[in-house]
Amino acid sequence: MTNAAPRWRPASTLRQFLATEAAGGYILMAAAAAALIVANSPLSGFYAHTLHIEFAGHSLLHWVNDGLMAVFFLLIGLEVKRELIDGELATNARRILPGAAAIAGMAVPALIYLAFNYQDPAHRDGWAIPAATDIAFALGVLALLGSRVPGSLKILLTAIAIIDDLGAIIIIAVAYTAKLDFLDLGLACAGLLVLVGLNRFKVTALAPYLIIGVFVWYETLLSGVHATLAGVAVALTIPLRTGAHHGADGHSPLHKLEHALAPIVAFAIVPIFGFANAGVSLLDIAPSTALGGVPVGVALGLFLGKQLGVFGAIWVMVKLDYADMPVDATWRQIYGVAILCGIGFTMSLFIAALAFGQGSAENEIAKIGILAGSFMSALTGWALLAGSSRDRRG
Numbered sequence: 001m002t003n004a005a006p007r008w009r010p011a012s013t014l015r016q017f018l019a020t021e022a023a024g025g026y027i028l029m030a031a032a033a034a035a036l037i038v039a040n041s042p043l044s045g046f047y048a049h050t051l052h053i054e055f056a057g058h059s060l061l062h063w064v065n066d067g068l069m070a071v072f073f074l075l076i077g078l079e080v081k082r083e084l085i086d087g088e089l090a091t092n093a094r095r096i097l098p099g100a101a102a103i104a105g106m107a108v109p110a111l112i113y114l115a116f117n118y119q120d121p122a123h124r125d126g127w128a129i130p131a132a133t134d135i136a137f138a139l140g141v142l143a144l145l146g147s148r149v150p151g152s153l154k155i156l157l158t159a160i161a162i163i164d165d166l167g168a169i170i171i172i173a174v175a176y177t178a179k180l181d182f183l184d185l186g187l188a189c190a191g192l193l194v195l196v197g198l199n200r201f202k203v204t205a206l207a208p209y210l211i212i213g214v215f216v217w218y219e220t221l222l223s224g225v226h227a228t229l230a231g232v233a234v235a236l237t238i239p240l241r242t243g244a245h246h247g248a249d250g251h252s253p254l255h256k257l258e259h260a261l262a263p264i265v266a267f268a269i270v271p272i273f274g275f276a277n278a279g280v281s282l283l284d285i286a287p288s289t290a291l292g293g294v295p296v297g298v299a300l301g302l303f304l305g306k307q308l309g310v311f312g313a314i315w316v317m318v319k320l321d322y323a324d325m326p327v328d329a330t331w332r333q334i335y336g337v338a339i340l341c342g343i344g345f346t347m348s349l350f351i352a353a354l355a356f357g358q359g360s361a362e363n364e365i366a367k368i369g370i371l372a373g374s375f376m377s378a379l380t381g382w383a384l385l386a387g388s389s390r391d392r393r394g
């Protein structure tokens with residue numbers, strides 16, 4: 001009697017692309033630094049002018065934020081679906097620790113921001129800016145530490161960031177949706193229903209999904225709902241099949257599309273977004289403005305709120321035996337990872353533009369808080385983890 005062959009599982013993109021995400025984080029850091037240098041140099045006028053060049057009725061910056069970033073959100077949607085169904089978040093036991101950490105890590109930063117800005121209605125809308133973690137940036141910092149950080153913490157950080165992204169998507173849909181055009185919204189929904197039908201009829205060719213997905217994106221853009229959310233919605237309709245009989249190479253359509261998009265997003269789209277949005281002229285901002293409620297609330301929300309929320313939730317869950325301690329990890333290392341969750345660069349810049357309006361004074365000063373909070377989180381988290389020991393539990 002022979003043993004049954006083990007069930008074949010496509011290798012998780014989480015594991016295959018950890019190196020790619022980290023490398024993308026390095027490029028994102030370079031793009032952000034370049035944007036700051038250019039915005040505070042004699043080239044600042046050219047930088048601003050280029051971003052506002054009109055193309056097909058919209059500025060170049062608008063196409064970056066509403067067009068290219070739709071592909072970024074498409075990848076996030078694919079990753080969320082895969083992790084929830086067939087990955088590191090596929091069971092309740094695996095979801096509970098990063099889920100609790102992510103929820104607390106979104107709530108505490110928002111409360112800290114509101115503590116500094118609640119009295120000013122014009123600034124109150126920025127409460128979600130420090131809510132999300134930049135997965136590429138955070139993994140880039142973590143990769144610098146190599147084997148000093150156990151693999152369980154890399155997976156934990158990724159899972160927290162993925163759930164963070166899902167929460168940010170919900171926030172964008174609920175809190176930052178403009179006046180709706182129900183005709184265009186209805187057409188977008190009709191396109192999604194067609195995609196759901198293709199999935200139900202087991203259509204595995206990617207071309208129909210992508211073609212109809214472009215239509216869904218365009219109608220969403222016209223509807224008043226932020227167009228990038230169409231990327232997430234389309235992603236959820238892409239078939240995820242498991243088993244070696246699904247395709248010659250055993251990869252489902254979702255895996256194939258995710259693998260194709262990951263390097264494009266990591267090495268092109270996110271760095272372009274960072275370069276287009278991180279440039280802020282520090283010379284034009286008075287010290288009193290830089291210490292105002294918006295930048296201070298954002299910076300402290302990211303740096304203090306994230307670490308308090310994430311680490312506090314993990315500590316409570318482990319101490320009450322609701323979840324297990326990550327394998328081979330010390331409390332010091334977990335605290336270091338919690339600090340790294342305060343790197344909110346990409347999603348924070350994106351939400352700031354939605355909250356205050358691209359190019360507004362509030363958006364510019366929010367960038368200062370995002371850069372300061374993310375930089376402090378990256379530096380402090382790296383320093384704490386660099387001195388950690390894998391063989392000692394706290």
